[in-house]
Amino acid sequence: EDKVVQSPLSLVVHEGDTVTLNCSYEVTNFRSLLWYKQEKKAPTFLFMLTSSGIEKKSGRLSSILDKKELFSILNITATQTGDSAIYLCAAPHGSGNTGKLIFGQGTTLQVKP
Amino acid sequence: DAGITQSPRHKVTETGTPVTLRCHQTENHRYMYWYRQDPGHGLRLIHYSYGVKDTDKGEVSDGYSVSRSKTEDFLLTLESATSSQTSVYFCAISETGAIPPHGYTFGSGTRLTVV
Numbered sequence: 001e002d003k004v005v006q007s008p009l010s011l012v013v014h015e016g017d018t019v020t021l022n023c024s025y026e027v028t029n030f031r032s033l034l035w036y037k038q039e040k041k042a043p044t045f046l047f048m049l050t051s052s053g054i055e056k057k058s059g060r061l062s063s064i065l066d067k068k069e070l071f072s073i074l075n076i077t078a079t080q081t082g083d084s085a086i087y088l089c090a091a092p093h094g095s096g097n098t099g100k101l102i103f104g105q106g107t108t109l110q111v112k113p
Numbered sequence: 114d115a116g117i118t119q120s121p122r123h124k125v126t127e128t129g130t131p132v133t134l135r136c137h138q139t140e141n142h143r144y145m146y147w148y149r150q151d152p153g154h155g156l157r158l159i160h161y162s163y164g165v166k167d168t169d170k171g172e173v174s175d176g177y178s179v180s181r182s183k184t185e186d187f188l189l190t191l192e193s194a195t196s197s198q199t200s201v202y203f204c205a206i207s208e209t210g211a212i213p214p215h216g217y218t219f220g221s222g223t224r225l226t227v228v
Binding site: 004006009031032034036041042043044045048088090092096097098099100101102103104105106 | 144146148153154155156157158161163169171172203207209210211212214215216217218219220221222
């Protein structure tokens with residue numbers, strides 16, 4: 001059975017800290033891994049990773065995929081209170097291209113001033 | 114989000130009553146999805162649609178049905194609501210079944226409470 005597991009489930013840091021969020025997966029016919037940020041409403045897209053070892057970067061956020069060890073990490077440097085959110089990772093699963101995503105439990109990040 | 118609207122935004126209903134949630138899109142996307150979000154579970158797929166009148170089950174479909182009679186609307190129905198269906202429901206849309214490089218777009222959610 002396919003699964004995606006995130007750790008830690010929650011994290012409290014202070015502004016300026018660097019955080020690393022983890023996502024491990026076991027997905028048949030793995031194609032890609034996605035990261036989303038969810039504040040109060042809809043999840044918003046951060047990254048899609050398809051190739052191992054290639055870092056994706058957007059400002060203070062970066063992510064990398066390791067297809068050999070079946071995990072991805074999301075790094076946030078110099079955290080700000082606006083980074084407080086739930087971070088979700090997900091992977092397409094099932095046969096064929098249906099767009100079905102399997103999500104991890106999410107990591108709730110709280111950044112204190 | 115622009116292009117995808119969920120209604121109602123909040124609803125409180127009694128156990129045993131039928132409830133229908135609506136997802137409306139103006140993007141003419143072929144694929145539409147219903148997820149539920151509960152603490153400790155992330156998002157879980159309920160049902161999805163790959164075209165008008167074409168739907169299939171997700172991982173947590175028991176107690177739910179869906180209908181898609183036109184491209185823009187995807188309805189999720191709880192035939193007889195139970196307290197275990199208290200959740201936040203998200204709709205999502207995608208142009209294709211292959212996840213696009215920008216992911217797919219989620220609606221703002223419907224918070225459903227069954228009392």
